[in-house]
Amino acid sequence: MNVFGIVVLTMLFAITGLEIFPCYGNEKDTVELQIITEEFAPFNFQSKDGQITGQSTEIVQEILSRLNLKIDIRLMPWNDGYELALYEQDVVLYSTFRTAEREELFQWVGPIGSD
Numbered sequence: 157m158n159v160f161g162i163v164v165l166t167m168l169f170a171i172t173g174l175e176i177f178p179c180y181g182n183e184k185d186t187v188e189l190q191i192i193t194e195e196f197a198p199f200n201f202q203s204k205d206g207q208i209t210g211q212s213t214e215i216v217q218e219i220l221s222r223l224n225l226k227i228d229i230r231l232m233p234w235n236d237g238y239e240l241a242l243y244e245q246d247v248v249l250y251s252t253f254r255t256a257e258r259e260e261l262f263q264w265v266g267p268i269g270s271d
Contacts, residue, residue: 194231
């Protein structure tokens, strides 16, 4: 796998995409995002008390806070989350490696760290 060497916070909105207007407020009545991550400490993981946390999760939570959105983050195996991001609309998948093969498939936000 050819990795650019950067772990990025990946907001994977399929090409059909979701429109959010953070500068002017959300112009849609409802935003139905699925936010998905995997166990990948220290970026995203489930704590002993069952909370999803980590460096990337804190960034996602801050973005949601600034957009006045309350959306639960789901933890699932990488392959399952990646498949959802590829084939369903309005899916946010984080954190992932940015590769040449994935470059045109998603809208990327980041980087948040390096490898």
